[in-house]
Amino acid sequence: MAMNESVSSVLNEQINKELYSAYLYLTFADYYEDRGLKGFANWYEIQAKEEMDHAMAIRRYLLDNDFTPTMEAIAKPDKTFQNDLEPLEAGLEHEEYVTSLIHHCYEVAHEVHDVRTMKFLDWFVSEQGEEETNARDMITNMKLFGSDPKGLYDLDREYQARVYTQLTALPL
Template sequence: MLSKKLEKAFNEQINHEFASSYLYLSMAAYAESENLPGFASWLKLQTKEEMGHAMKLYKFVNERGGKVELMALEQPKNNFKSPAGLFEEVLGHERKITSLINKLYETALEEKDYAAQVMLHWFIEEQVEEEAAASEILETLKIAGEKGHALIMMDRQLARRGQG
């Protein structure tokens, strides 16, 4: 059984994960408007992944006898200065989510909820991967530049995410 404090913290994280999904969909729309279908494809897959994270938390709360309470989502940012600016936002957002997951884990420690701690280990490892992926794309954009052939090649490379 989840404590009320932990139930509230999980519900807040569920909201953050849904908001992340919504943000990445907004970023995908921006990329499509900039004629970068590969970037958009990568971001749409990220949208689905974040939705999956929310649902994993949703399921956990229900399995532990808690009650999921969905909250309102704010309108996500929808304008970005460039592809590199877009991925600066992605990396910054993933770092924010990492800090929120860490805070949730600290709450699980305080509440001595061992099942929550074990489940949150998956999220902690996932955030390492999320930050690394965003950082790699951002650094490649900085090296390659944001115009011409390098950007087109990178767009094609990002389009291959999820294709096997």
Template sequence: MMDRHLKELLNDQFNKELYSAYLYMDFADYYHARGLHGFGNWYDVQVQEERDHAMLIRAWMLKRGETIELLPIAKPDKTITGNADPLHFALAHEQYVTGLIHTLHAAAEAAGDADTAAFLNWFVNEQVEEEENATTMITHYDRAVAADSLELLDITLKHRRWKAPSLTVNVY
């Protein structure tokens, strides 16, 4: 049986990952509505990744004989006033999620749950990639605006495709 506090944190993270998907869907819709479909595509892929993260946590919980409590998912609360805003909001959000993952990992170690700590190592590494991607998007955006080539960057971003996560959790 999983430590109660760790189980609560994992359940909370599951729901936070779904919130992340909502947030990125809001960003995607913002860009699509402005004809920046490459940027919209970038965040559409992010939506899929966040959903996958939630499903990995769910699968882990099921594998461990636990269940997920489905909680209400809050509406994104960011007010977007310009094209750069979602990029900066995304970086801040990923930094927040990194803190959550580190807290989860520490809780797994404190509970003596080496299996869950090992499972969470994938998420620790994933967050390094997520923060790097968010930072790179800001850099590319700033360079594109400075060079008056935002349309070219938008076209490039249309080519991003979703890939299933490299971590799999077999439940059945």
């Protein structure tokens, strides 16, 4: 059974949104790198890699369902920051936006009774919940400890310990 055109279209758009997310998170990493906060930079470099993984997973899903993705231009991130909290707040805002995009993809699949795509998107729905929780926790930690140099140092060390784990396959 061929994939519904509206489903393939929103999934193809989502690839671009995931790649934009990677670009955006690299700008966050660069901000923190310039500030000497290598742990925060590490966190967002890993976030960027995860967004690339998400784009690649959606691309693979489309290819496996006889749809050839179209790669579109990726927008240039335009965020600038005045303090160490602002990238974290922008990160939460962006994750909430991505959640709305994933929900939209799910709704489009649901409308045409594409159960296979809905099952594929279940992982992304769960992942977005985790991403929003992590973003909120980072904001809370920055507000609690970030104004104290020792607290900021400890947070930075904690985030420096984060290790990238490549997404190998989504459960289908």
